[in-house]
Amino acid sequence: MRGAKAGQQTKTMQQAKTTCPYCGVGCGVTATVEAGTLSAVEGDREHPANFGRLCVKGSALHETLGDQGRLIKPRVDGEEVSWEQALDATAERLTTLRNDHGHQCMAAYLSGQLLTEDYYVANKLFKGFLGTPHLDTNSRLCMASAVAGYKRAFGADAVPCNYEDLEEAELVVVVGSNLAWNHPVLYQRIKVAKERNPLMRVVVIDPRVTDSCEIADLYLGVKPGTDAVLFNGLLAWMASKNKLDTVYLERHTRGFDDALSAAQQSARSVAEVAAACEVDAERLETFYYWFASQLHVVTLYSQGINQSSSGTDKCNAIINCHLAGGKIGLPGAGPFSITGQPNAMGGREVGGLANQLAAHMDYETPGARELVSRFWATDSLTPILPNGPGYKAVELFDAIERGEIKALWVMATNPAISLPDAVHVRAALEKCPLVIVSECAADTDLLPYADIVLPASGWSEKDGTVTNSERCISRQRGMLPPPGEARHDWQIICDVAKRLGFTEAFDYTHPSEIFDEHARLSGFENTATIPRLFDISGLVGLGRDGYDALTPIQWPVNAQAPHGTARLFENGQFATSDGRAKLLPITPRGPEQALSPSYPLRLNTGRIRDQWHTMTRTARAPRLMNHRAEPFMEIHPEDAHAAGVVDQGLAVLTAAKGEFRARVRVSNAQRRGEIFVPIHWTDCFTRLARSSALIDSITDPLSGQPESKHGAVTLAPLADDWQATLLVADGAVESTPWTKSAYWTRIPMRGLQRWQLSDTQPMAGWLAQLETWLPGAVSVVSQDSANGRLRAACVEDGQLRWWLMVGPPKELPGLAWLQARFNEAVLSDSHRRRLLAGCNDGAADTGQxxxxxxxxxxxxxxxxxxxxxxxxxxxxxxxxxxxxxxxxxxxxxxxxxxxxxxxxxxxxxxxxxxxxxxx
Missing domain, CATH: 1.10.10.1100 (BFD-like [2Fe-2S]-binding domain)
Structure with a gap:
């Protein structure tokens, strides 16, 4: 409906069911489209993931839309060009590099933000037709260890549980996840289930006291990196107390004796485990007793387990305990890895990881390479398919820096921010001869490195499927046309493929055709002695109408399970050569990023409640910026005192390869000697607050997942001569010279931008400085030179253009009143008189x-x-x-x-x- 003729009355209002684009919960969303605008969202009451619930990010989705700040035209070498020119340049440069340097000089780096159909054609192009194995995804940064752990134990990357199991469990163990902030809808489901069943218990295992502890019956504040010790101790304790399910172990598993022997060596007693984990021994044994005594136990684990140099082993230590107790394949039981991104699992289904092929097959599966080649009809190509895995994410950028990779196509992600050792990553990008970026946001840290920029569609425009943490495939429906000349990712990939000479294989006209091919491949020759577990052949032949009407369904979906599969391994049969699950011997290892006298504090990184990844979407909704407006570091009071930093003051964290500047939050929720920082802020929003700059590029040798939870840093105050808050109306300035300050953070608000500033250099004269920084004369000013305080504002043509307060942020009035003034067409005399106060006479500040x-x-x-x-x-x-x-x-x-x-x-x-x- 966008583009209706002027004056035309559009009275129709439509509702569409789609899926939230944030975390891996995969909540259903009902969106209202009115007069060409998505005007409201609410939770889909029929979707099995959320039954109408939405977190604050999901409920603000309609506030993140609009054409402002979007990429709308292709660019080549910094110049806007037509699509024909951009696609021709992409194909020609890839062909030249391939001819000069061979198949494996090309690579792609994808994202869990892509839809399954986008992922499928990208994997097909690079691995199937360009013949390079070097295609990986940012899911490597969050889920790779969970994938490797499942495959080692079960023979397949297969989450055995579903969300109903959280409500049917007698015990829910939350480890390495602040569920209340990172997966709030699941947290609410557990909370409600606990209220309905007073016998249900929840255990939270986390170095920090988080909001998730609000429903915990038991909290274990473990030392970071000791999770494998804790779960090895549990396995040994279960054996010593005769709490094993010996029948299940004998019938359905192998490797128990070796796993138990390793566990007993690293966890000889409860007291020893408690000392290693730095928790109370009595509380630890209480957890062991609860776990061993209940059959219906779900262990939820996420980045606190995965993002480690031994993350795969930690996952298997958890799985070992479930197998040993027979706590799997039952309602309310199983090891449940919670996915970080909306389509991290969908990407794995189609081969989005460098060690995968397609349809959950990999290079280790006998005959898989030939099978995929037959299906894609690449037999005549040379090579038919790569003969081994490609570079995983961190390895990939090392290869770019060495000059092995000459061309990189990045889609829907920002490795300049998210990968560890960001300085090294940026140097590699600078060196790469060809960087192609498919992106929907016009301002990201990656775009300056791009030779070719391809504008892509975003949520509410994209049309396809995603798969959530419980293996549930849902439709993400396009409701609005992409702005400007932006196109869907699958279309862009196919247009390039056709120019590369692969027209027949990429001649799709609708995502339903891609999904159908994906479903057919999942069932293709899937009749071996060990059937491939991922099988959605029951969804073949939907056609466009059936695809458009597709309702959420959990795989496998095939002739044996036409309505999907709620729970895996109920019959005790696993996707291994002998049908048995494998317990692994685990030898715990500590973090490789070791503490030292120079870097004595343990760094922990993570998400916060109202933001998502690098904020390109969430920062477009001003109310999502209010809970934690600035980058911050949470510090124990004793560590703050020792370093000479104060609550709400500014401080700097320094690691071997970078630094991080942010505001201090003193909190007893932190363990002594540990610091938490968020992952979200980028150079687009602040100066030197990229958490990845503090993390070394150390990875798990099995999964390739970076050790992002275990940095080593030192803490010091960020000295300043002054602090200031500057509010500037959108469009009022063309440049921002104040970003040369030692500290700055940009906070989007409705109709304006808020800047928090600080510098070590004294300001000779603020009024003179304002003349160089900002347009327009000062309209009102109040100055207290003795105390270094000043307030000033500019009103032009009756509109408030900027407002400044020199002083610490704690002296700010509530900014809602000032925000309203910036959005007034004409400022009234009474409001003009209150500008310096920043609020109405007698108005109370409502606080953060x-x-x-x-x-x-x-x-x-x-x-x-x-x-x-x-x-x-x-x-x-x-x-x-x-x-x-x-x-x-x-x-x-x-x-x-x-x-x-x-x-x-x-x-x-x-x-x-x-x-x-x-x-």
Missing amino acids: VVCSCHQVGQTAIINAIREGDTCVEALGARLACGTQCGSCIPELKSLIETSLVEEERPNARAKQTPNSEVV
Whole structure:
């Protein structure tokens, strides 16, 4: 409907069911399209992943759309060109490099943000027709160890559980995941299940006290990197207490004796394990008893397990315990790896990892290479298919730097930010003769390295399928046309393939045709003694109408399971040569990024509640910037004191290969000697706050996954002579000279940009500086030179253009009032008089936003608690906080607890005073 004639009345309103593009939960979304605009979203009440629930990011999806900031035209060598010119240049340069340097000089780096159909044709082109194995994906950074662990144990990359198992379990163990922030809909499902079943227990195992602990019956704050020791200890304890399922072990597994022997060597007693993990021995044994005593146990694990130089071993240590207790293939039981991206699993299905082929086949599977070649009809090509795995992500960029890889095509991801040792990655990109980037955002850290830029469609425009953490295939439906000249990724890939001479193999006209081929390949010659577990041949022949109407379904989907498969391995048969699962002997290893006198603090990285990856989407919704507006580092109070840093002050973390500047958050939730930083901020939003700069490029030797959870850093204050907050209306300036400051962060707001600034150099004169920084004369100003404070604003043609406060951010008024003034067509006289105050006379500051859904601030919440609203329900009734997605409820409970404790302290002191009138 976009593009309707001027004056034409469009009264139609349509609703479409699609899938959220954020985490691997794969929530269903019902989107409302009205007059060519996606005007609202809500959770799809019929989708089995979420049944109507959405987190705050999902509920703000419609706020992230719009043409502003999108790539809309192709570029070659920095110049905008037509699609014909861009596609011709891409094909010609790839052909030249291939002829000069051979098949394996080309590579692709893909993303879990791609749809399965995009992934399929990319893998088919590079491995099947260009003959290079060097195609990998950013899923390598989050899921590769889980994949390797499943394959070693079960013979296939196959998650055995589903989300209903979380609700049917007697015990849920959450390890290496802040589920409340990173997969909030699953967290809410567990929370509700726990309320319905008081006998259900939850154990949280994490170095940090996170919001996930709000539902925990037991918390184990383990030393980072000791997970394998802990689960080896569990296996040894189960054996010593006769808590093994010996019948299951004998009938359905192999390798138990070696696994147990290794576990006993590394975990000789509960006391020894407790000492190694730095947890209380009694609490540890309580966890062991709970796990061993219940049959219906689900262990949820994510990046805290995977992102390690021994991540695969940690996954198998967990799986060993489930196999040893027969806690798999049952309702409410199994080792459950939670996927980080919306289509990380779909990418694995089609061969998106460098060690895979397609349809879950790999180079180790006898006959798989020839089978795929027959299906794709590449027999006449030389080579028919690569004869071995390609470079995994970190290895790939090492090969680029060495000059082995001459051409790299990056799709829907940003390795300049996400890969470890980012300086090395950027040097490799600079050196690469041909860098092609398919991207939808106009401003990313990767684009300056691109020779060819191809504008791609984004969520709400793309049309295809994704697969979530429970193997559920869902449709992501296109509802709006791509802006400008942007095209779908599968179309771009096919257009290039045709120019390379592969027209017949890439002559698709709709994603349904690609999906059909993908489904046919999954069933092609899938009749061996050991059938391939990934099989969606039951979805062959849907046609366009059937594809458009496809409802969520879990694979395998075939003649034996036409309605999908909720749970794997129920019959105890696994995808191995003998049908048995394998227990692996695990020898725990600590992090390879070792601490030292120069770098004595353990770094932990992760996601935060309201942001996603590099913020190219979430930062477009201003309310998602309010919960954690700036890059930060969480530090234990004793570490902060020792380093001389203070809460809300600025500090710098330094590692062997980089540094990180951010605002300090002092927190008792951190273990002593450890620091947490978020992964999201990039050079587009701040200066020197890329977490990847602090991480060395050390990987798991089996999975190739980087050790991103175990950096080593030192901490120091970031000295400053001044701090300032600058608000600038969108479009008011063409350049931003203040980004030369020692510290800056850009925070998008509605209609303006907020800048937090700080520098070590004194400012000779702020009014003179403003003349060089900003257009327009100062309209109002207030200056206190003695205390280094200043406030100033510029109003032009009745509109507020910029506003400045020199002083620390804690002196800021609530910015909602100022944001409203920036969005007024004409500023009233009364508002002009209040500009320097930044708020209405007598207006109360609501404080830092806690509830992003309803924009409820911390101060307002604390005031309500003091007035008697001492439960979450009462706060929700008064302020609406916690009533939508529920992500803020743990923080609300923490504020209630803290406020009540603070109120009790003076009363307690008064009761201890003999002459007190209170007594």
